[in-house]
Amino acid sequence: MRTGNLFVISGPSGAGKGTLVARLVREVPDAWVSISATTRSPRPGEVDGVHYQFMTVDDFRGLVDQDGFLEWAEVHGNYYGTPLAPIREHMATGGQVILEIDVQGALQVRDRIPEAHLVFIEPPSLEELERRLRGRGTESEDVIRTRMDNARLELSAKMEYDVQLVNDNLDESVKELVELVDSYARS
Ligand code: 5GP
Numbered sequence: 359m360r361t362g363n364l365f366v367i368s369g370p371s372g373a374g375k376g377t378l379v380a381r382l383v384r385e386v387p388d389a390w391v392s393i394s395a396t397t398r399s400p401r402p403g404e405v406d407g408v409h410y411q412f413m414t415v416d417d418f419r420g421l422v423d424q425d426g427f428l429e430w431a432e433v434h435g436n437y438y439g440t441p442l443a444p445i446r447e448h449m450a451t452g453g454q455v456i457l458e459i460d461v462q463g464a465l466q467v468r469d470r471i472p473e474a475h476l477v478f479i480e481p482p483s484l485e486e487l488e489r490r491l492r493g494r495g496t497e498s499e500d501v502i503r504t505r506m507d508n509a510r511l512e513l514s515a516k517m518e519y520d521v522q523l524v525n526d527n528l529d530e531s532v533k534e535l536v537e538l539v540d541s542y543a544r545s
Contacts, residue, residue: 360543362452369479370509372490374525381532389454398436429466461515478519
């Protein structure tokens with residue numbers, strides 16, 4: 359029988375976390391990805407309740423006051439948080455729970471749940487990261503600059519994580535991540 363585990367995945371925007379996590383969930387049947395709450399506006403194609411729970415600042419603060427988040431943080435000028443109740447449910451039923459959150463949130467999770475496994479996804483280089491961010495074509499120059507500044511900050515925290523994974527080759531990174539999750543799920 360597989361045991362429930364909590365995995366926290368962080369890394370700068372553009373490092374490929376989203377794609378990696380989507381592939382991981384396809385390959386690990388009992389993996390479940392938490393849907394974060396955020397006060398930022400949806401990007402084109404993002405669906406409420408699927409990519410994020412989009413909420414107002416007042417609603418978000420209300421949930422903070424009710425202790426409804428496992429962790430929360432302000433990232434790029436918006437609030438983001440991990441709703442606590444679904445995490446508890448999935449952990450209780452033995453699922454592999456995946457959080458895709460920023461460094462501030464990851465450190466809060468480690469304090470609250472020390473047995474969580476923290477994985478940092480690194481881009482091959484800062485130049486490559488900038489190229490990927492620009493390639494999305496969805497962000498303004500200001501947003502790209504904020505994200506690059508934030509990337510430098512996030513990278514300086516990578517040694518706080520249990521595992522650092524350089525996302526150079528997507529297939530290889532997926533394989534490593536799947537092996538990691540499976541190894542804890544079987545133990
Ligand atoms: P984006 O706006 O590009 O979707 O996400 C921006 C950043 O917020 C990413 O680094 C992402 O990992 C982080 N993030 C997303 N959800 C959460 C969350 O629930 N908590 C925290 N602390 N960070 C989050």
